[in-house]
Amino acid sequence: MNPWALGGVVLIAVGTFGLAVWGSRGARTTSDFLLARRMVGVERNAAAIAGEYLSAASFLGIAGLLLKDGIEALWYPIGYTAGYLLLLLFVAAPLRRSGAYTLPDFAQVRLDSGRVRTLATVLVVLIGWLYLVPQLQAAGVTLATVTGISYAGGIVLVAIVVLTGVLSGGMHVVTLVQAFQYGVKLFAIAVPVFVLFFVFLGDDAQHRRGLDQPTSPVFERATTVHIETDVRLRVTSPVWVKVLSGPGPERLSGPVRQDEPTGGTVYLAPGMHSVSADSELRFPAGSTVPVVDDAEPNNRAWLSPQDGDSYELFETYSLILSTFLGTMGLPHVLVRFYTNPTGRSARRTTLVVLGLLGLFYLFPTVLGVLSRFYVPQLLVSGETDAAVLLLPTAMLQGWPGELVGAITAAGAFAAFLSTSSGLVMSVSGVLFTDLLPGKLSNFRLVALGSCILPAALAVIAIGRDISQSVGLAFAMAASTFFPLLVLGIWWRGLTAVGATSGLVVGGGLVLLAVFLGAFLGDGYGWWSAVLLQPAAFTVPLAFAVTVLVSKLTARRVPENTGRVMLRMHTPDRLGFTRDRSAEHHAAEQDSPATVPSRSNGRHRLRRGRRRR
Amino acid sequence: MTSSRTSASQQRPPRRKRVVLADRRGERRVPRTIIELEDQSSMGEAMVRGLVRAQLRTSLLLAGISVLVLGGLPMLLRWVPLLSEIRLWNIPLPWLVLGVLPFPFILLIGYAATRAAERHEREFAELVQR
Incomplete structure (x- = not known):
């Protein structure tokens, strides 16, 4: 959780509402709206x-x-x-x-x-x-x-x-x-x-070279990933992963080897694996990133438009x-x-x-x-x-x-x-x-x-x-x-x-x-x-x-x-243009930016009040 | 007859039409052409058809150009791998071609379209007022 971000979100909400109230304050009558519109x-x-x-x-x-x-x-x-x-x-x-x-x-x-x-x-x-x-x-x-x-x-x-x-x-x-x-x-x-x-420019130059290679992206440092929904992962090069909680990966194709002594560390061989929701996996620094099955695993293919099947x-x-x-x-x-x-x-x-x-x-x-x-x-x-x-x-x-x-x-x-x-x-x-x-x-x-x-x-x-x-x-x-x-x-x-x-x-x-x-x-x-x-x-x-x-x-x-x-x-x-709303409901004219029905309702409300 | 005329003039004062025309310097002949259009006589109809056709032709032409240029890009980049080897400021050409260039291009076409459409409308208005 990031308190700054929470502040930003609240600021936007308050600012928007404030501006809406402030902006609509002056425009109450029909002529105001018409004038504003022009x-x-x-x-x-x-x-x-x-x-x-x-x-x-x-x-x-x-x-x-x-x-x-x-x-x-x-x-x-x-x-x-x-x-x-x-x-x-x-x-x-x-x-x-x-x-x-x-x-x-x-x-x-x-x-x-x-x-x-x-x-x-x-x-x-x-x-x-x-x-x-x-x-x-x-x-x-x-x-x-x-x-x-x-x-x-x-x-x-x-x-x-x-x-x-x-x-x-x-x-x-x-x-x-x-x-x-x-x-x-x-x-x-x-x-x-x-x-x-x-x-990015100030960072190590190695980042900038990585994209040319026909390899998967790599974790820069040890990273913990929490998986919210069931995913299917494609592993291109073998990777050791530690299962912190949850069921962990299961093999769809290619072997998975459970390594008992290290406790919860799994070896993912190249192939497809499925991970169910609520798993938490920890990848060591430098290991390649397994990617969800609809993502592009290969950096070079990701970068250039030539690869892929004809249906793409x-x-x-x-x-x-x-x-x-x-x-x-x-x-x-x-x-x-x-x-x-x-x-x-x-x-x-x-x-x-x-x-x-x-x-x-x-x-x-x-x-x-x-x-x-x-x-x-x-x-x-x-x-x-x-x-x-x-x-x-x-x-x-x-x-x-x-x-x-x-x-x-x-x-x-x-x-x-x-x-x-x-x-x-x-x-x-x-x-x-x-x-x-x-x-x-x-x-x-x-x-x-x-x-x-x-x-x-x-x-x-x-x-x-x-x-x-x-x-x-x-x-x-x-x-x-x-x-x-x-x-x-x-x-x-x-x-x-x-x-x-x-x-x-x-x-x-x-x-x-x-x-x-x-x-x-x-x-x-x-x-x-x-x-x-x-x-x-x-x-x-x-x-x-x-x-x-x-x-x-x-x-x-x-x-x-x-x-x-x-x-x-x-x-x-x-002068052939004729606003439909002008012909049919004069009321709709008063707020061109709203949906007609709304001002319609408002109009009726106003009329009702007047009658009283 | 008089009563119906007065009620009609109360509902829709002819003054409003005159205000619109007062904007233009055209005199007596203006209302006649506009009435032709309004009545959809064969001449007025032909004029509108001509305008619609001219506008549609320009729009189709510009749409065609943009579809050819933008629509050609996926094929071009796919079948000509050489383009992907070119780099400008260390950025592969396809990324510049797809990430930056389309936007000024679209804006340019839009500008041309606006100019052309307004020109057609001006010519039409001049035709009406002649």
Whole structure:
């Protein structure tokens, strides 16, 4: 336990809440909000979008995957950024001009169909939850690492904090808070990178040579590893290990020799071994590191992109496809675009977002590489997501290490706080409008539900990589909303039936892959690659089905298509843009940054009070 | 007839439209083209189609370039091992190519896209106001 880190986490929580309260203090009336909305500049808006988008998967997950998989993991940050490029190219300005607030809104505006709207609602909730589970898992890992409470306890604690923030309302309203979160995250990743990199340069030169060799990483000093979940280890060169507690390693292939006199010391021969949960192993200094079976054991293969089977290339392409095309379908991403006053500013905001994300993503790479040298024990326990958190104390002794560790812990906390409250907010907002409209108490109920379920799932689904589960959410978004958005914006021939079939086929196939993957477990080869990264099949298929069925039902193209196209594509200054919310509920105007339903509820509450 | 007109003008004052147009220096002809667009006459429809096509062409072109460049990297790095032997400042080339270069490249494409899209919109607005 690191008291500095605990202080950092508390500081972030207090700072965020304080800023939210302070920021929403001045803006009470409708005109205040409208004025604020026009004054929010492109830069601040972009910082807010980036602040909400940079999740635990970015802050912790990328470095963790780098530690494990090596250079292939660099495609995650590239994809997370390029997703916004495609958003800029095909979606940002027209979507803003359509006046749609959420994806179900867009489906309704464009296709004038209640059924597509309902389906889109279901999918938004599903994607939101798929994305929320890994965020909460990361929260569990972070708090367990920082404070020493149990993993499940950490998840419950964070769920409570997020829920409090969402229910008290201030959290998501203020663009300022999210923009602040971007600053926190950038600071919390950049400072440790600079400090630790200079520590690394000052260290022995032998570190820097080690990566070229076709050998496994080596423990610098004697290291004790606590194993939380069952793992399967691959041993490349024999190693002596002392079992301090728990059942210890068991042979899967290759011999294990128990050495009686030394008491609990086990000889691990090359091959596969399994270690069950709650074991504590001590490795002597200089011994090679056994790695969990899905990690890259060989430093040279880790460093260079040539090695690996052909299905790994498929995985890479599938990952590229899902992250490039999936970003536009994430529920909390689109809501933010509504804060821009015009389509043109939406486009410019996205451009700034590209810069901000690119800047941030330069840093996790360095931490991922350093963790291969300094915290190889995470390769034994499989908890690679904790790399960013443990690296500072592993590299720096005493209080400097703890201080830098506090900074990364605070950044990680900011990462899952902003993303998960944004997700809970948009998911419960969508659920509220379409499922239980009405009183504010219903919104509370919905928010509670949309937080508890993912929290429960996160407690059960321990041990999956954050970035990988996030990858499934991206695959889902890419296979469902990418065809709907892109065809809806650029193709007049889209029909409601076509859109429905595309959503059903794309969403259904990804769900099938998730369930099959869960039942069959982790494995190797083509099957597991397809199930883990299904996007390369599901996205083209969903796209083709949408086009084909739309062509077959060409007579049922919505009548107002021409009008919607006119509204989405003509320049803002000609004045065709009309906010849907302005037409239908004047109340929604008063807080553009909240989900409509919420202000709706608030509006009703206010009206009720007035009547009294 | 008069009563319906007054109620209509109370609900939606025509003044608002004039305020928007006052921004532009274009005079009498402006409303006619805008009305063409609004009514979706064949000419207005053709203009919008032209704009959409122009925007889509640029977007597809830029998306194509970025997909070719970024999508080509996994293949290139995999099949040309020579690239992995090159080092700059003691860092293997593939790490620089994947860890640093994509981000300015994406930003550059985004900048080009913004410029092009705004140019198309300007041309369209000028066409409408001619």
